[in-house]
Amino acid sequence: MDPKDGGVDEEEEEEFGFSRNYFLAREIGGRSGKKSGSKLSDIDLADEKVLRAEASRIEPKHEKEIARLLKSYKDLYSKWLFELRCGFGLLMYGFGSKKVLLEDFASTSLTDFGVLVINGYLPSINLKQVMITISEILQDQLKTRMKGSTGKKAKTQQHFSSKSMEDLFMFLNGLPSDDNDSFVCLIIHNIDGPALRDFETQQHLARLACCSHVRVVASIDHVNAPLLWDKKMVHTQFNWCWYHVPTFAPYNVEGVFFPLILANSSAAQTTITALVVLRCLTPNAQCVFKVLIEHQLADEKEGMPVNTLYTKCREKFLVSSQDTLNSHLTEFKDHELVKVRKHSDGQDCLYIPLNTESLEKLLQELVSVV
Structure with missing residues (x-):
């Protein structure tokens, strides 16, 4: 053998020795027969409320x-x-919460425009209500412009709450596009959030971004967020300008709505999750939900018929019509707070998919909130 190759042989011998020792160790370990008796379910998980309280005491750095x-x-x-x-x-995009950054940009540089904020990290978002609000803002801007330029009043105010999504898109796309400096800026924290990442919602947001009087400023944090969009959505509809703006700021607000890994799934945690959702709803909606809780706690396991709920809510002056009640029930169902099942007599009944302990805790919390 050529002595010049001696160095190569030594390296190969060293690698071979390492491999031999590795497999020898594996073989000996296999013979021992020792297996860990620990299970993931054996871990003593802390209560989420306690865990969050401890986390809040951690001193921020840098x-x-x-x-x-x-x-x-x-x-x-x-x-x-x-x-x-x-x-x-x-x-x-970039590591760290961008909530403060986007809101500072909006409050300092977008003061001449309408601004609407969507918190994509929330458990549920009513996108139609967002479009209604944008339409109302643009309609008011159009009325002000027309009155200022001609001295005449604009056309009769439109009521958007009764319109469908397609009607709202038709209105937004039908606005005059000669004034590019008149637009509503949509600030979306976490456009990749759980409530926004489904295909239909992203399609609606992309169509919204195409409207001549709408601009979108959004943040993403999930590593796979770009997979939400196809080529047309990125380059034609959203028309993104990408900015790497790592802030290294903690996700204090965004993290409230995500369960902690080391927390258990006790009734207390379930109550906190439901309460977070309910606090996003109106006081009347919370009171309607209380009526459902009280009915279910009174040993009414089969649920509450809709007409019974309507009668009780009318007596308490919580709703003025069946449509009002239906809008509250839609919110509950969208947030998965209420489900429907058949009563023994065949009629549909509403029930809350929580155990008695969780319902009692939730009722106590709602009494102090409402």
Whole structure:
């Protein structure tokens, strides 16, 4: 053998020795027959309320550096505004919460425009209500412009709450597009959030971004967020300008709505989750839900008929019509707080998919909230 190859042989011998020792160790370990008796279910998980209380006591670090980093992004505000005026959308990505950054940009650079904020990290979002609000803002802007330029009143105010999604899109696309500086800016925290990441919602948001008087500024945090969109949505509809803006800020607000890994799934946790959702609803809706809880706790296991619920809510002056009650029930069903099942006599009944302990805790919390 050529002595020049001696170094190579030594390296090969060293690798072979390592491999031999590895498989020998595996073989000996297999013979021992020792297996761990620990199970994942044996872990003593903490109550979520206790865990969150302990987490809140953790002292934040590098606050000055984070504040300095956020301040450095202010130099980009004029560029971002220019790109919005040119018809682009802004997509912010990078590690850390971008909630403070986007809201600071909106409060300092978008004061001349209508601004609407969507918190995509919430458990549920009513996208139709978002479109109704945008339509109302643009209609008011159009009325003000027409009155200022001609001295005449605009056409009769439209009522958008009764219109379908397609009707709302027709209204938004039918607005005059000669004034590019008049638009509503939609700030979407976590456009990749659980309530927004389904295909239909992303299609609606993409169509909304196409409207001449709507601009979108959004943030993403999930590593696979770009998979939500196809080529047309990215380059034609959303028309994204991508910005890497890591903030390293903690996800304090966004993390409230996600269960902690080390927390158990006790009744207390279930109650907290339901209460977070209910706090997003109106006081009347919360009171209607209380009526359902009280009925279910009174040993009414089969649920509550809709007509019975309507009668009780009318007596308490919680609803004025069946349509009002139906809108509350739609919210409950969308948030999976209420489900429907057949009564023994064949009629549909409403029931809350929680155990008695969770219902009692939830009722106590609602009494202190409402």
